Amino acid sequence: xxxxTQSPTHLIKTRGQQVTLRCSSQxxxxxxSWYQQALGQGPQFIFQYYREExxxxxxxxxxxxxxxxxxxxxxxxxxxxxxDDSALYLCASSLQPQGAIFTDTQYFGPGTRLTVL
Amino acid sequence: GQQLNQSPQSMFxxxxxxxxxxxxxxxxxxxxxxxxxxxxxxxxxLIALYKAGELTSNGRLTAQFGITRKDSFLNISASIPSDxxxxxCAGLYSGGGADGLTFGKGTHLIIQP
Numbered sequence: 001x002x003x004x005t006q007s008p009t010h011l012i013k014t015r016g017q018q019v020t021l022r023c024s025s026q027x028x029x030x031x032x033s034w035y036q037q038a039l040g041q042g043p044q045f046i047f048q049y050y051r052e053e054x055x056x057x058x059x060x061x062x063x064x065x066x067x068x069x070x071x072x073x074x075x076x077x078x079x080x081x082x083x084d085d086s087a088l089y090l091c092a093s094s095l096q097p098q099g100a101i102f103t104d105t106q107y108f109g110p111g112t113r114l115t116v117l
Numbered sequence: 118g119q120q121l122n123q124s125p126q127s128m129f130x131x132x133x134x135x136x137x138x139x140x141x142x143x144x145x146x147x148x149x150x151x152x153x154x155x156x157x158x159x160x161x162x163l164i165a166l167y168k169a170g171e172l173t174s175n176g177r178l179t180a181q182f183g184i185t186r187k188d189s190f191l192n193i194s195a196s197i198p199s200d201x202x203x204x205x206c207a208g209l210y211s212g213g214g215a216d217g218l219t220f221g222k223g224t225h226l227i228i229q230p
Contacts (some may be wrong), residue, residue, distance in 0.1 A: 006160075033217060042121075042205050043160070045217030046134050058217055092218075105150065106218060108159035 003027060004093050004109035012115045013081050021076045021112045023091035031055070031096045032074040033106060034066060037088040049074055050096055078114075086116045123206050123221025131229055136193040138204060138224040145186040146208035150180075150218065155202045158212050163204075164191070193226075 003026035013019050025032050031050045035043035045058035049068035063079040072093070078085060092106035123140045130136060140149075150166055152160035164175050166182035166189060173180055180191045189208075193200055203225050207218040 006159075009166030040222075041206075042123075042157075042222050043218070045219070048217060056217060105148075105162060105165045107162060108152075110157075110159045113157075 004091060004107055006089075006091055006109040006112050008112060009110070010113045010115075011088075012018045014117050015081055015083060016101060017081050017116075018077065019081060019114060021089050021114070023074045023076070023093075023109060025072045025074070025091075025093035025108065026107055027082065029093035029095045029107075030072055032068055033092045033094070034074070034076045035090040035092065035108075036060070036085075037090055037111070039087070043090055046076070050097045079117045083116050088113050092109075120185040121206060121208060121221040123224055125224060126222070127225040127227065129227050130196055132196060132198060134196055136196055136200070136226060137190060138206075139188060140206035140208075140221050141188045142208055142219075143187070144185040144210065146210050146219075147186075148209040149180070149182050149189040150190070150209065151180050151191045152205045152207060153202045154223075156206060160205055170191055194229055196226075196228055198228055201226055 005024045007022045033048040034046040037043040046060045047057040048055040052068045065077045067075045089112040090108050090111045092108045096108040121140050121142050150165050151163045154160045164173050164180040169186050170184050171182040177194045203223040205223050206221045209218050
């Protein structure tokens with residue numbers, strides 16, 4: 001077990017709605033990354049947060065946004081949901097040592113299964 | 118952007134057989150990671166490789182970071198039923214920006230009785 005938790009486990013929304021997914025990082029980790037995994041595919045990088053700021057982003061539109069809190073927990077928000085947003089959303093926590101330009105290995109939570117109808 | 122080619126896509130093997138899978142990239146990586154994912158769960162880290170040429174073992178699993186930094190392989194010896202799952206390679210290039218992992222499409226391992 002990685003110590004990374006996510007909620008909720010499953011979620012059903014309709015097209016056009018907004019959703020918030022939550023992640024609690026592994027103790028001692030200061031960086032969180034979010035990934036989208038469509039059925040039968042590998043995870044795709046959405047964005048990463050470090051010290052409460054977005055640290056970089058993959059090829060996802062602005063309606064995907066996030067927050068990182070002082071306790072390093074995190075939220076992923078998706079606005080104006082589309083059918084193609086149906087996927088497993090994974091968060092991964094890692095430690096970026098101060099002054100380093102890279103993070104250590106990323107550890108994944110169990111994911112939130114989002115279904116958009 | 119960077120892409121990972123992971124092969125084979127699926128493997129049907131007998132219990133006790135050895136397994137080999139690999140990943141190749143169009144770009145270099147600083148880190149190669151191998152994960153295993155079971156249905157309804159997140160990927161679980163198996164092996165992390167941080168240096169070109171590095172060979173690392175974790176029990177029956179052995180992985181290597183290719184010298185060109187564009188490839189990696191994972192071997193599983195003497196497979197057992199609990200090895201069933203999807204294995205993903207992932208590369209990380211830490212160029213000073215966000216450290217998002219680039220994943221392969223996975224190798225689905227099926228063990229026949």
